[in-house]
Amino acid sequence: MARKALPPPRSGCPVCVSLEQVGDRWSLLIVRDLMVRGYRTFGEFQRSGEGISSNVLADRLRKLEQGGILFSEPAAEDGRSVHYRLTAKGIGLAPVMLELLLWAARHERTAAPHGFLEEMENNRETVLAETYRRWQQRDPTPILPPFSASKKSRVKRRSR
Numbered sequence: 001m002a003r004k005a006l007p008p009p010r011s012g013c014p015v016c017v018s019l020e021q022v023g024d025r026w027s028l029l030i031v032r033d034l035m036v037r038g039y040r041t042f043g044e045f046q047r048s049g050e051g052i053s054s055n056v057l058a059d060r061l062r063k064l065e066q067g068g069i070l071f072s073e074p075a076a077e078d079g080r081s082v083h084y085r086l087t088a089k090g091i092g093l094a095p096v097m098l099e100l101l102l103w104a105a106r107h108e109r110t111a112a113p114h115g116f117l118e119e120m121e122n123n124r125e126t127v128l129a130e131t132y133r134r135w136q137q138r139d140p141t142p143i144l145p146p147f148s149a150s151k152k153s154r155v156k157r158r159s160r
Contacts, residue, residue: 021067022093026052026060028100031086031093034070035131038140040083041075049146064090091135094128111147 010016022028029050033039039048045057052060061084064070069090075081098120104110105117120127131143 021069022064024060026050026056027064027069028097030057030060030064030084031069031090032097032144034084034086035091035094035097035135036144037142037146038134040085040140041081042084045084069093085138086135091132094131095124098124098127098131 010020022031029048029052030045033045033048037048039045042054042057042061045061046052046054061070061072065072065084068087070084070086072082072084075083101112102117102121105112105114105121110117127143133139134141134143
């Protein structure tokens with residue numbers, strides 16, 4: 001069955017074009033889980049703790065695949081299972097994802113430990129290099145742990 005192409009963006013604005021592909025929270029959380037948590041299967045995404053329904057997850061995975069952000073392949077250990085993997089275009093979102101994480105930590109209360117975020121902010125290039133290495137080597141070892149919603153970090157908000 002041929003896959004439908006994504007509709008054209010509403011405008012030629014680069015922000016609009018980006019948001020058309022990854023502008024909803026579920027898509028970005030799937031990219032996060034692939035990028036830094038080592039998740040690869042439908043079930044792992046469902047158990048991520050975000051509460052995504054199976055129909056929404058299936059839709060977002062399909063849209064991300066149509067947009068060239070990820071691809072699916074049969075699992076080596078079980079041909080009936082499917083593994084999802086970021087494409088080069090998808091891993092190219094790593095700097096954006098890091099900055100989103102740090103932005104929220106600066107301006108909102110999050111469940112991420114303050115020291116952990118400070119370390120990431122001070123070592124952006126190292127964090128990104130490790131993210132790219134894990135992607136290239138297909139290393140599913142998580143770079144970020146799941147953050148419990150009940151343990152919000154009291155990060156001092158900085159305004160600029």
